[in-house]
Amino acid sequence: MATKIRKYVLRSHFSGFPQRDALEIVEEELPPIKDGEFLCEAQWISVDPYMRPYTSRLPLGITMIGTQVAKVVESKNDKYSPGDLVSSNFGWVTHTISDGVQQWGGKQGPVLKLDPAIHSSPSTALGVLGMPGATSYFGFLEICQPKKGETLVVNGGAGAVGSLVGQIAKLKGCRVVGFAGSDAKVKYMLDLGFDAAYNYKTVESLDAAIKESCPNGVDLFFDNVGGEFFEVTLSNMNEFGRVSVCGAISLYNATEKPKFRSVSEIILFKQLKVEGFIVARWLDQWPKAFKEISEWIKEGKVKYDEHVTEGFDNMFDAFAGLFTGDNTGKAIVKI
Ligand SMILES: NC(=O)c1ccc[n+]([C@@H]2O[C@H](COP(=O)([O-])OP(=O)(O)OC[C@H]3O[C@@H](n4cnc5c(N)ncnc54)[C@H](OP(=O)(O)O)[C@@H]3O)[C@@H](O)[C@H]2O)c1
Known part of the structure; x- marks a missing residue:
């Protein structure tokens, strides 16, 4: 029929x-x-x-x-x-x-x-147990290689990918600073256990917010937003930091190409490891991520x-x- x-x-x-x-x-x-x-x-x-x-x-x-x-x-x-x-x-x-x-x-x-x-x-x-969950899991663990005590900045921190990245980072013993676009989302990130959270739309200066919340500098950066956020965070990174370039949502609707501004000097002199990724890279391993994330959910360690x-x-x-x-x-x- x-x-x-x-x-x-x-x-x-x-x-x-x-x-x-x-x-x-x-x-x-x-x-x-x-x-x-x-x-x-x-x-x-x-x-x-x-x-x-x-x-x-x-x-x-x-x-x-x-x-x-x-x-x-x-x-x-x-x-x-x-x-x-x-x-x-x-x-x-x-x-x-x-x-x-x-x-x-x-x-x-x-x-x-x-x-x-x-x-x-x-x-x-x-x-959380699909493509965005796999993105957080592999994009953060494989590329940022977090170590206990390191400081992470994650933007889009109340979204599907960013909210899980922050929680996984907490499970790995990191200090987590999140950014999102409303005061309700700031509260949400703090409720999830982030150490500090900011409304990027109302902070006077992104640079000052990062300096205030990351007194020892930024070791790990998980970027969902791109553009200005990428530049500002990069300049606050410690030597040998790792940057996972996940997305650039601030640029997706742009009608004009931004003026070229080189970030290569920061990457060079701070010896940063910056890597972009598409989550399908780990497609055959996604079930491993879903198993571990679902266990974290059952144990109450991860919320979504x-x-x-x-x-x-x-x-x-x-x-x-x-x-x-x-x-x-x-x-x-x-x-
Ligand atoms: N590399 C990969 O394989 C892969 C896979 C999945 C997702 N991604 C990327 O990961 C990022 C997050 O995806 P998601 O699925 O988790 O989406 P999401 O964060 O759940 O939803 C998008 C959020 O982006 C924020 N946003 C929108 N415009 C913005 C702007 N101009 N500046 C800053 N923030 C803005 C909004 O939150 P606010 O209220 O905070 O502004 C919105 O709620 C996206 O960039 C996406 O393309 C990449």
């Missing part, structure tokens, strides 16, 4: 702050499934900052990209049964026919079946929050809210 679906199609590339009419909701019919295939119905869809820069490189007419948690409703594939919950890059679409294979950052992998022992709440597969928007029709608002700071914790849409 044919299935009616709804999906968001990319009609134009975003220019500056994301425009609603760059995406159009289109209705379609899916054909019956064939041998080896299964039909999924979306339960939760993720909105993530990377969608903004990535879509500018993608052809118009594609289904908007993104990960979802979906329920298998019909199957002619031995590995997936009706009722199974899966996580995959199906995009902003209500239903999908899959053959069990998905692409991740140029790598191929299976459509993941959720493990109830790990994902006791299915939506976590899009956040989700910012839930209701309804497929409100996907754009949830996405745009990432750039106005609407979310504390992981932004997700309940379909």
Whole structure:
């Protein structure tokens, strides 16, 4: 039987702050499934900052990209049964026919079946126990190589990635200083156990805030924001510091290229290790991260929050809210 679906199609590339009419909701019919295939119905869809820069490189007419948690409703594939919950890059679409294979950052992998022992709440597969969780885990532990007593600065500190980075750093014995965009988020970071937290929108000077909260300098920097924040934090780093360049959300909507300003002298004379990464680098190791993070959650050592928007029709608002700071914790849409 044919299935009616709804999906968001990319009609134009975003220019500056994301425009609603760059995406159009289109209705379609899916054909019956064939041998080896299964039909999924979306339960939760993720909105993530990377969608903004990535879509500018993608052809118009594609289904908007993104990960979802979906329920298998019909199957002619031995590995997936009706009722199974899966996580995959199906995009902003209500239903999908899959053959069990998905692409991740140029790598191929299976459509993941959720493990109830790990994902006791299915939506976590899009956040703390999904791609953002793996980003925090590997991006911080592998690149910053934290040592007890070191000081970390993390921005985007109340978001999906940054809030977990700060908590992992605390578990590793670091002093953690977080930055985010509201006083409520400052309280949230302090409640999570950060040693100091600032509202970057109201501090008189980022440089003074870092100097005040990091009297012994910055050893580790996990950057979600980029731009001015990157420059200012770098100049406060100690020799042999490590910098994990995770994201640059302050630049994603920029319409003008910033004037060139060299940071190479700071990196050189302080002998910093600065490394950018895409989390798919560790794709085959993600289950290891999810196991350890889920244990930390069960033991009460890690807390997470989700910012839930209701309804497929409100996907754009949830996405745009990432750039106005609407979310504390992981932004997700309940379909
Ligand atoms: N390298 C990778 O593989 C990888 C993987 C996942 C995510 N990332 C990156 O990690 C970063 C965080 O992602 P996430 O999923 O955890 O998102 P998130 O932090 O949950 O949500 C985005 C947050 O960014 C902040 N923000 C928006 N515009 C800003 C600006 N101009 N300056 C400073 N902060 C701004 C907002 O919080 P405020 O209220 O604090 O402004 C907003 O809530 C993003 O840069 C993303 O691209 C990278």
